[in-house]
Amino acid sequence: MKRTLLITFVLLFQLCFSKPITETQKLAATCKVWGFLKYYHPNVAKGNFNWDDQLFKVLPKIEEAKTDIQFSNVIEKWINSLGKVKAYKAELPNEEIDYFDKNFDLSWTQNTVLFSKSLCQKLKFIEQNRIQGKQYYVESGVEFTNEVEYDLFDDKDKNFRLLALFRFWNYVEYFFPYKYQMDQNWDLALTELLPRTINPVSEVDFYLLLKEMSAKLNDTHALFGANKLFEIFGWNSVPFEFKFIGNKAIVTGFKNDSLSAINDIKIGDVITKIQGRSIDVLIKENLKYAEGSNYPAQLNHLEWPIFSQKSNVSEIEFVRDGKIGVKEINYYEYKDLKINYENNSEKYKFIENNIGYANLAVLTPDDVSTMMEKFKNAKAIIFDIRNYPQGTNFAIAEYLNPEPKNFVKSIDADLSWPGRYIWRKEDTPCGKVNPDYFKGNVILLVNEKSISHSEFTAMTLMVAPKTTIIGSQTAGTDGRNYRFQIIKGLWTSFTTYGVFYPNKKEVQRIGIVPDIEVKPSILGIQQGKDEILDRAILFAKDGK
Known part of the structure; x- marks a missing residue:
């Protein structure tokens, strides 16, 4: 009888003081905890668990949690199941280490608005007693290793979409040195992209989402690619090279001289529209997919979304010798462009x-x-x-x-x-x-x-x-x-x-x-x- 009353009292107490939690809040926090444990928890970071499988097992329980307290309980039980973390006394380095900490921020682990006090303490203890020695999922120089490989990425499976997003987000969270310079806070990017990960608006939307995610790094080295993107942007391209100047595309050279001549393309032609749509509009629409550290670098990466398509013909509006013209030009598969990359210029x-x-x-x-x-x-x-x-x-x-x-x-x-x-x-x-x-x-x-x-x-x-x-x-x-x-x-x-x-x-x-x-x-x-x-x-x- 007393035990029943105690359980009832605890449940009523939690009901009175708990707060509702949204699906986005739960999954954003789960993403961050999953990544933190992957690289910090000694038993996980040593590779003692199939970490993808652990995520798949905990997600249904996360979905069932309706309040912050219920969510914290699920996370705590999950952490407890990973085994004991031993406390250790860190050895002082022989010489002072010059840390670069502009990216480093684990303050989210102490978010008492979302996490229970005991969960915050548990996460802090793991940080203080993190893995010592070799990491299983990342090697020196930053090489991601030992990830489970799948024969096929199932984009119709929500859990697989979440796994891809969680992996990508945490790679950047812990191992991108310029994270602090990004235009958008990386936490906000996660909460922005999660709803579309859960419920993509179309069959290809998740791939566009990852392309946008890559562009959010504001890093010209960044690039995201998948075969499904060809279904969106196409696989045929133009036989000439160009440069964007003043929201117009100026022909600057040729990938294939003969194909450019067949289409009557000349250096200096100013292309103002493609399929009746202005270059200015096309730039604005596609800039979110262009990886680049700055605007000129982004423009340099806009060839695929703007000058590629599934059709093998397209109408362009162009200016030559001060006169406006409209004509159809051919688009070609990459193999048919037969681009000669050999540079015969004088050294x-x-x-x-x-x-x-x-x-x-x-x-x-x-x-x-x-x-x-x-x-x-x-x-x-x-x-x-x-x-x-x-x-x-x-x-x-x-x-x-x-x-x-x-x-x-x-x-x-x-x-x-x-x-x-x-x-x-x-x-x-x-x-x-x-x-x-x-x-x-x-x-x-x-x-x-x-x-x-x-x-x-x-x-x-x-x-x-x-x-x-x-x-x-x-x-x-x-x-x-x-x-x-x-x-x-x-x-x-x-x-x-x-x-x-x-x-x-x-x-x-x-x-x-x-x-x-x-x-x-x-x-x-x-x-x-x-x-x-x-x-x-x-x-x-x-x-x-």
Whole structure:
């Protein structure tokens, strides 16, 4: 009798003081707890459980919970089932660690509005007594390992959709160094995307959701891909290259010369509409799918959603020689475009007035010594980095500096305390002791196609004396680009270690800032000019 009264009293007490909890609140909290336990709980982080299966088993119980207290009880019982966590006394490091903590925030574990006091205490205890030693689900350098592989991602199964979302969200939560720089708070992104994960508005909506999620990283290294996206954006594309200027698409070159000629496409054509829809509108509609650290980088990633389609023909409106025209052009599968990626440009050469020019897209480390011998008495050397270089930065830097120079400061993930990063004690400097270093002007050309190693190369070379950067904002992403599968068939990537200037100032999103800003104009493209190179030559001549 007394036991029955006690249970009744407890239930009435909980009923009086508990609060309703929404499905989104429950699942957002479950996502965060699931990820936290995956990387912090000693028994889980050692790989003692099938962690996906654990999620599938707890989700029905989470769904049944109607109040915050009921939810906390479910989570606590789940944690208790994982085995005892032993308390340990952390050893003090031999030397002070320089932590980078702008991403690190586990304050959500102490959210007493959502979690019971005892659950908060339990989560805090796990943090304080987290796994020591090797992680099962992530390796040094950030490599996600030992995830359960599935023969097929079942997008009709809500639990599988939640698993994909939870994996992706937690990868970024703990191992994306630039999370603090994102436009949208990552917690808010989770609560925004969960309702569509639970109830997608269409068969392909979940894939669009993950594409949007990838774009929310504001990281030009980020990319999400899945075959289902071809059903949305299409698999046929145009045979020409283009650049967005003033919300118009300007033809800048050809992927396939003959196919472009068949469609009467000329360099300098200004495309204003596709299928009767203005480029301006198409940019606004599709920008949410474009991964990029800044707006120029996003525009550079809009080819697929705007210039791809399922049909093999499309109507365009264009301007040529001041006249507006409308015509149909053909679209082609990738294999039929037969793009020749071989770059036959000269590696280096003299241009007017004893000015050296090096194309870092094709220059190799073996070429550097011969090139610098040729250019040793040049008035200036222009290094074109509007491309992806071939690892020549350190070799070139030895000829440009009188002594070694620090040019970068990096951070790495601390796997003993996931979410925290540590400043590297030492990054490799560039240059060497060289009294016979190049004394002329050093000019670097950059634009939105300068990404990652291109930007790292610019950082290496810009510390040389008498260096000037000319061009426009770069892609704004540096560090390791890690590509992996969330689940079979769902591919993604993002940056996993951070790169900063030696004074710890950000490069991410900002990119390499030109000393002289030059952007190509429509008229310049139509006249066949390289306005950035032209400005560099002018600067090399008169220093202005």
